[in-house]
Amino acid sequence: MFKSKNLLFLMLLSAFVLILAACGSDEEGSSTTETDNGASSGEATTDAELDFEGTKFISILTGGTQGTYYPLGGTFADLITTDTGVKATAEVSQASAANMTSLANGDAEVAFVQTDIAYYATNGTLMFEGEAIDSVVALGALYPETVQLVTLADSGIKTFADLKGKKVSVGAPGSGTFANAEQLLEIHGLTMDDIQAQNLDFGESTDGIQSGQIDAAFITAGYPTGAVEALNATNGVYIVPVEADKAEELIAKYPYYAVDNIPSGTYGLESDIPAVSVGAMLAVKKDLPEDLVYAMTKAIYDNTDKISHAKGAFIKAESGLDGIGIDVHPGAQRYFDEVK
CATH class of the missing domain: 3.40.190.10 (Periplasmic binding protein-like II)
Structure with missing residues (x-):
């Protein structure tokens, strides 16, 4: 009888241990079970892993x-x-x-x-x-982004009409600057054939102005533009203005332009310069x-x-x-x- 009781006790104890082990296994498994999004429910998941x-x-x-x-x-x-x-x-x-x-x-x-x-x-x-x-x-x-027609203060170029026959950088063909240059020339009664167009980037343009290889350059960029500031540090610059009537004419034909203004003090300018800009x-x-x-x-x-x-x-x-x-x-x- 004693042996029977001991045997029954051992059987019950073994069953209890097995139940505890099974519960522990379930809890442990739940910490590594993947959620619907593929991440483990017990792990921190970054936005990049989930959403990007x-x-x-x-x-x-x-x-x-x-x-x-x-x-x-x-x-x-x-x-x-x-x-x-x-x-x-x-x-x-x-x-x-x-x-x-x-x-x-x-x-x-x-x-x-x-x-x-x-x-x-x-x-x-x-x-x-x-x-x-x-x-x-x-x-x-x-x-x-202001369309800046840049030249030197002593170049003699004060208006768009003064560009005739001059060497002018208009940016690379197909570039935004090229399109801006072409449209501004058009509004002022000029075409690319009226100037000696040069296809230079901003740095090349200001280097060319400084060395005398070109006379002016169209530069479409937010002011102050680094290349123009660098030029002004060695040579006084001048920005050719776009007068109000021409700005209105340009905007009427190309409505993505807006009236802009380059304030005095920019590039050492002594007065505000009326201009136009795109975004x-x-x-x-x-x-x-x-x-x-x-x-x-x-x-x-x-x-x-x-x-x-x-x-x-x-x-x-x-x-x-x-x-x-x-x-x-x-x-x-x-x-x-x-x-x-």
Whole structure:
């Protein structure tokens, strides 16, 4: 009888131990069971792992090193990297028109673009005639890009009419600057045939003015532009004005322009210079994940106080959709809807 009781006790004890082991196994298993999103329920999962569809790196196409896009691009890359965990890098490029083509070809994810060039590209007009781009959309508007006709103060060039027969840099064929130069010449009764057109970038243009190889240059960029500041440090510069009546005529024909003004003190100018501008914007590939574009937009527009460039004062969430003439990425739209 005693032995029977002991045997029964041992059997019950063994069963109890097995039950405890099974419960422990279930609890342990629950800590490693994957949830519907593929992540372990007991592990912390970052937004990048959940929402960015594996995107770890992005390239931001800017422009030449002496323009405005490049330094701003470096700042944006830092903000995006810090806030999203996605490594962003600013890349030197041939600027607006080339940037649209590069985005369409999948060579980068984000790019600086003039608003007028983005419009031409998506509508297949001017330099994009018959080659409309439908795979690129807007992230947001940035700041005015002033069309600056730069020359030396002692060049004798004071008006557009004075350009006749002169060597003038108009930017690369197909570039935003080239289109701006062509349209401003048109409004002033001139064509490319009336000048000795030179296809130079910003740095080459100001070097050419300094050396006397060219007489003037069209430079479309946010002021103060590094290349023009460098020129003014060694030679006094002059910006040829766009008078009010000509600005109105230009805007009537090409509504993506706006009246602008280069204030006295810029480049050592003694008085304000009336000018016109287009907008600078960021464009992105349409197929970028919505949550990534939302996070990038937030990283930039929530941190404009960290932008040291003078144009940072113009970059604001409340004006982030101003002047945008193309579709906006859903991720960016979501951000701007939230901050209204």
